[in-house]
Amino acid sequence: MAPKSNGIATNGKGATKRRKEAEEEDEEQLGVSLDMPVPSDSEDEQDGDESDGEADEFPEIDPASSSEGEEEESDEPDHSEDEESSSDSDGAIPLGGKLTTSKITGQPKRVYNPIEPDYDSDSSTEEDPNRIGNVPAHWYDDLPHIGYTIDGKKILRPARGDELDKFLSTVEDPTSWTSALDKSTMKDVQLSAQELDIIRRLQQGENPDAGYNPYEPTIEWFTGKGKEEIMPLSARPEPKRRFVPSKWEKQKVMKIVRAIRAGRILPRKPTTADSAPRFYALWSTPTEADHQPPLPAPKPSLPTTAESYNPPEEYIPTPEETKEWEETEKQDRERNFLPKKYSALRLVPAYPQFAQDRFDRLLDLYLAPRVQRKKLNIDPNSLIPTLPSPASLKPFPTHEASRSDVPNVRVRCAAVSPDGAWVLTGDEGGVVRLWEMLVGREAAKWVFEGKIGAVAWSPRTDASFFVVGV
Template identity: 45%
Template sequence: PRGSPAGAPRPPAVLGLGHCPPGLPQPQFPVPSTPSSAPVPLWSPAACKGLILPSLIAPPWHTLKRCPLPCPHAASVPPPQDIRNTVGNIPMEWYEDFPHIGYDLEGRKIYKPIRNKDELDKFLEKMENPDYWRTVQDKMTGADIKLTDEQVELVQRLQKGQFGDVHFDPYEPAVDFFSHEVMIHPVTNRPADKRSFIPSLIEKEKVSKLVHAIKMGWIKPRKPKEDTPTYYDLWAHEDPNSILGRHKMHVPAPKMKLPGHEESYNPPPEYLLSEEEKLAWEQQEPAERKLNFVPQQYRCLRAVPAYPRFIQERFERCLDLYLCPRQRKMRVNVDPEDLIPKLPKPRDLQPFPTTQALVYRGHTSLVRCLSISPSGQWLASGSDDCTVRFWEVCTARCMKTLPVGGVVKSIAWNPNPTVCLVAVCVEQSVLLVNPCLGDKLLYGATDQVLESYTPPEEERVQPVQWRTATVEEHSKGIRLAVQHSKALKQVTWHGKGDYFATVVSDNSSMQVLIHQTSKRWSQNPFRKSKGLVQCVLFHPIRPYFFVATQRYVRVYNLLKQELTKKLMANCKWVSSMAIHPGGDNIICGSYDSKLAWFDLDLSTRPYQLLRHHKKALRSVAFHKHYPLFASGSDDGTVIVCHGMVYNDLLQNPLLVPVKVLKGHALTLDLGVLDVLFHPTQPWVFSSGADGTVRLYT
């Protein structure tokens, strides 16, 4: 190594051949053959017997003879590679652009090791090499060095904040050399100096200089800090006279309005003010006048007198030029076509109803409500002529007419395909009717289920009264009657067909009631009223209950019995409501001719407001299988729209109006009162004030 004596031996290249050269500082290794023996140097004569030394003082390496005995430590010691970089303590980044990394002891270049491993090779080496975790790279030579157990243990101790030496005890008892033994005499018996008893001459000179500087005024006392705020100019370092700055910040003054015909000396007669207009002009405030002068007419230009307000107008113009702040108007050139959303063509969104196919005639008054069977074969309609008619859809034939003795406000067919039952709202009663249409086994099983009811032993207090139909009513098809205290306006079924809800025309807490047919039990889900309820709906999948008031739609969780959401319809009066079969979107129609689409996962406000109708909306409906929804209005039209709801939550629904269906005649300023989709076909039914029901296919 550098700095060794001239006679010091150099490390040979034959250390791995079994020779054990003495004379160098030796590392200590234990000899495994004798467990009780002390550590023996690897290159000592005791470890390698048979070595003949001709000289005791640093023998040359060529005089060493081969030991005839095999050395037990020669196989365990790897051949050392004494590659030393002699560049010194310099940044190794200087050699990044060179193929070598430094120079060895003989001045030869030390070339960088070849590193052509990609990420896959590194990963395989990490998985297969058990010593990968203890291999580090030497920055001086670029070689990979495997840490020994002692070095790993040293690194672990340093990471834990411990000392590098295992045998070092930082808490060993300290020996106080001056107090552990009580002495009679002091350690040093040297007498104190004289300078410790007299004033310092150096300090005297310093004080004299400071006093002289204060007298001469060279040293002044510190002034108290002023608390007054200091202001600085924001534009102090800017050159206001620079041409670039003046051009950049220049805002031209707006030009004066060009004179019109009213400022002519001989204006047309229509620009001259009459006496009433002059009186009104004089009574107005100067800031409210459209013209700041009264137009006058002269027969020639030389008859025009001097303008009396010329100086005042020039002065006001000058005030506007240097007192009024100016602001640039950023005008954006937008193509009007870009503002219109790109919607697909209606012919690409088929099928949807386009033409009127059938007209169901028979009612003598306006038809308020419609309902269709789950199979799509039978249609029920309720009218103000106090009858409920059952029609065959494909032939428009009236199969049965049921007089109910009152105006039918709402009608709903049970959505369960195994039950043949229709709920009819007549004044203060809900009539459960078995129309006895279709399969005899089906409506016969329905009667058996209703007749198998066993009343409970204890009578329960209910808000309504359940009544079994009389013999005369039973012959007409009426099976049960639920008597309410006030007039009814809506009935709707749950998806499973056992529960149905009713809405009462009242502002009390008894507006909404939920009834169970199998147990003939009714209950009031709300303690107090939160507005005038217009309509209610059951969620098709989840246990949610939608209640629409005049301005809001509240969503309740029936299991947790709590309010989940409150939707704001942004309209004056909600008239109807329908829910998408997926359950995440609803539409609301209002009397102010708006249709609001709500995305329950997006917001509590409408996703889109459609203003297609000219008059109040009476009914809205969704199709169960096709992406269609329709709305009926008092303008006599039914508008069918394409409403695609995507499974991707990041994509908003696509709403496209596709068809306007006309056919109903306006009667008493009323048009379409109810709309309804066929359960399987892309057909739509509509009932109107003209007493007809129409089918569009």
């Protein structure tokens, strides 16, 4: 009988030989000879039998010795972090990161520069001071300013030299070629080394990321060396139904066979000239059709203001106009109905002439000849007249004549009266002010609840009133 250990049969000589080989490997790795006696399998069994009745006593551990050892280890300076920090500081990590080997998993990973929240993060303080939006910059070519701030103040155009100054700056300043013009502020912005490197790579047709390697070796995460699947994921035996013909499939097949024999299902229909595939010459000249396609019917005219259920007073006919309309022949009338006014849409009755109007339209479509007019291909830009330059339209207002300020309040809307004598303004405080245009004096003030959204004057000149939207 071979000795047994933990319920697994082993060979005594083979186990001793493997134990000796393991000791030799440990000696080679540690550089220390292991002189501890190795008991044989028979001795192990005897020791196991003897130890069944007695419990092994563990040696006492002195807690002071471990604490002293830990104190001695803590007293020694740890230079590992200093070495890592020095190694990181010596070599700067490029823009695209650096490929290193992980000390934990042993797999390659990419290390990037640490993010500085002062510069690399989103910040609302770095917004563009020019708040004109995405409008063409040439709109401000003839003006002394280039835009407005968030408070509505003008941003004056910075002074820029002529072509001679630009040439001298390129000769005297070696960093002039590394700057670019910011159209929102009209100033030269110095480009960083990383931005210049990206521009150079784009000009040469390279990848903008300096650390990107398109030819990196493929990392086999699941099928690499040492990760082969030796055992199947499931060792469950195949069921019997996979080796036996299906009874239900047999019934379905027999049902189709009986239908084919009875003639209810035709395997192949006889091919005719109509069912044969047709091939068309897509790029050839189209042949004329046997008959012209039907012309589309003209669309009915859209309803006018007179057909509204609540038209203005000037559209309502007077009794004399109504009598004249009734005495006129149907074909001579300007329109085949009389406008009427209703206070609500639910009071409008059914249109009595609806069926007659539909009949007249269908009769016209049936009897009246129609001609299809070809649409003219005209360039829309040729119809637009050439506008003169704004500079040639002077004089027009270019200077500020009067100014009226309200402290600590932002004006949201303004409106000028039709006669040009008064100006209305609405601010965020809910105050509507009436200003005299000539001298800029505040004539009246009204206070509302909430911010003023819009103000507008009445177009009438005989009466002066306005509306306010809150």
